[in-house]
Amino acid sequence: MADTKNGERLGAETDFIKHDSDNMVLLGHPHIDNLIHMVIALGGEMWTGQQRVKIMETLLTKHGKVTTEMIEQYMPTDEEKAAWDAERKAMVDRVYSVMARNTNAARDFGSPEPNIDKS
Amino acid sequence: MDRRTLLTGGAAAVTTAATGALGTVIAPTVANAATGGSGDFSIDAPRGREGSYPRLPSLDVQSNQEFLTDIRAFAQGGRGGLTQAARDRVKEILEENGHGPYDELPMDEVIALVENDPTVMASARVWLSNQQLTWKGVRDLFYRDPDRYLSELKAAERLGPGSLELNPTMHIPDYAKHEIHIQPGGYVGDPLAGYIYEHGLINFFLGHNKNDENQVGVAAAAPLPQDGKVRRVLELGCSAGQMTGALKQRFPDAEVWGIDVGGPMVHYAHMRGVDRGVNVNYRQALAEDTGFPDGHFDLIVSYIILHEIPNAVNTKIMQEVSRILRGGGVYYPVDFYTSFSPPKDAYGKFRRWWDHRWNGEPWALQHMDYDLAADLTNVGMTVNKEGPSAMNYNTGSGRGRPNLMATKA
Numbered sequence: 001m002a003d004t005k006n007g008e009r010l011g012a013e014t015d016f017i018k019h020d021s022d023n024m025v026l027l028g029h030p031h032i033d034n035l036i037h038m039v040i041a042l043g044g045e046m047w048t049g050q051q052r053v054k055i056m057e058t059l060l061t062k063h064g065k066v067t068t069e070m071i072e073q074y075m076p077t078d079e080e081k082a083a084w085d086a087e088r089k090a091m092v093d094r095v096y097s098v099m100a101r102n103t104n105a106a107r108d109f110g111s112p113e114p115n116i117d118k119s
Numbered sequence: 120m121d122r123r124t125l126l127t128g129g130a131a132a133v134t135t136a137a138t139g140a141l142g143t144v145i146a147p148t149v150a151n152a153a154t155g156g157s158g159d160f161s162i163d164a165p166r167g168r169e170g171s172y173p174r175l176p177s178l179d180v181q182s183n184q185e186f187l188t189d190i191r192a193f194a195q196g197g198r199g200g201l202t203q204a205a206r207d208r209v210k211e212i213l214e215e216n217g218h219g220p221y222d223e224l225p226m227d228e229v230i231a232l233v234e235n236d237p238t239v240m241a242s243a244r245v246w247l248s249n250q251q252l253t254w255k256g257v258r259d260l261f262y263r264d265p266d267r268y269l270s271e272l273k274a275a276e277r278l279g280p281g282s283l284e285l286n287p288t289m290h291i292p293d294y295a296k297h298e299i300h301i302q303p304g305g306y307v308g309d310p311l312a313g314y315i316y317e318h319g320l321i322n323f324f325l326g327h328n329k330n331d332e333n334q335v336g337v338a339a340a341a342p343l344p345q346d347g348k349v350r351r352v353l354e355l356g357c358s359a360g361q362m363t364g365a366l367k368q369r370f371p372d373a374e375v376w377g378i379d380v381g382g383p384m385v386h387y388a389h390m391r392g393v394d395r396g397v398n399v400n401y402r403q404a405l406a407e408d409t410g411f412p413d414g415h416f417d418l419i420v421s422y423i424i425l426h427e428i429p430n431a432v433n434t435k436i437m438q439e440v441s442r443i444l445r446g447g448g449v450y451y452p453v454d455f456y457t458s459f460s461p462p463k464d465a466y467g468k469f470r471r472w473w474d475h476r477w478n479g480e481p482w483a484l485q486h487m488d489y490d491l492a493a494d495l496t497n498v499g500m501t502v503n504k505e506g507p508s509a510m511n512y513n514t515g516s517g518r519g520r521p522n523l524m525a526t527k528a
Contacts, residue, residue: 009310011382012381092192096190099241103238
């Protein structure tokens, strides 16, 4: 069902068919899926804070003062934007690239390491 | 100064500030100019614009969206990214099961082979979570103050340029009620769907398209009728109005129409057109039942809409296209398989299945078997598979390849 206020439509919406993506389990246990989701969400929260700090630093350096409005409305230069974009991409690489390792080569914890003679 | 001039002036001032040599705090006077003051409609842009798009009205949400765009790039990425990791892993699985890397296997067998592999499924999980978080971030933002956005949509209804025709009592077929791309409420069920779609799409396009570059590219490529006359143009499935705007830009003297089944989408598209001073007419209607007279249009364009529709309905749409095109008129569809064939390799097939199952693409799987050329030929259109190439950023693989076009006899 579409959102309503006192049974009235809010705008030009109508009924829709809900997708079941919220209930998807792709990794064998719902909490493993939840953990991946949470780690991505947390990364976003962390970057959001970092971005605010960067803008605050820039404004304080330029103007010696800062307000919430100044932060919200700050328009970075092309150079600043490019630098922040690069920093964010590097953070994504540092934090998440482990996800792309070849899990076929991974071993259970405690299993003997191949190619090491322990005799 | 009328309201549109004021808006345009404000936007230009903000753009200038954005591209200046020094970072800038938008002066309150500029912000006021961009919004036209309180109590008026418009896509409010107190935070300025990037390209022609207003920045999201919250720095935190915008920063979060930019992060999620990088996560999507990582999830979709080649070397070092999750897609390449999954693709490599699928090759290993095929070899482990006695198949060559490019063997053509039935879809069911492909799914059974890879659906429990940790690498493949982790790549799907990251992608899915990214999609969910993207929509949630944007939707939650606009629902902090829904009355404001509903009011500006309402206020723009009777303003021009262009016109808006909402049809609140029309029958919406079930096939069109799904949450496509798992966008909450889909295109029909959320009154703010246009805001959510347009801003969520930035993530979809990996941070690009802030000047509607994809749509401008398709509009620029659209072939003309042989006599060169383009008086009326229609887009089927116009969503938030980016393509219709691009078509009006290319054909400034033509009457341009956009139709969409989603009332919220044409609602937003019209407001977007008013805000930008673009003279386009929008109608809430089905592509298989547009309501236009016979032979009305010189050019019809559709952009990544056919794969969101069941094959049987697409057959009806091609009948409608033929009916409303004038003799010599041209249909230019840009979609998944208008410039290349469906994937046959195991990873490609699994990726299509995953998109279908987890990304709210209920009809995309059967679309792999849709014979668009046959349907167009059956309604008397002359099909040319070597039509102009379109910039198909959505699929990433149509660039530089000829695209199908059809001409009415």
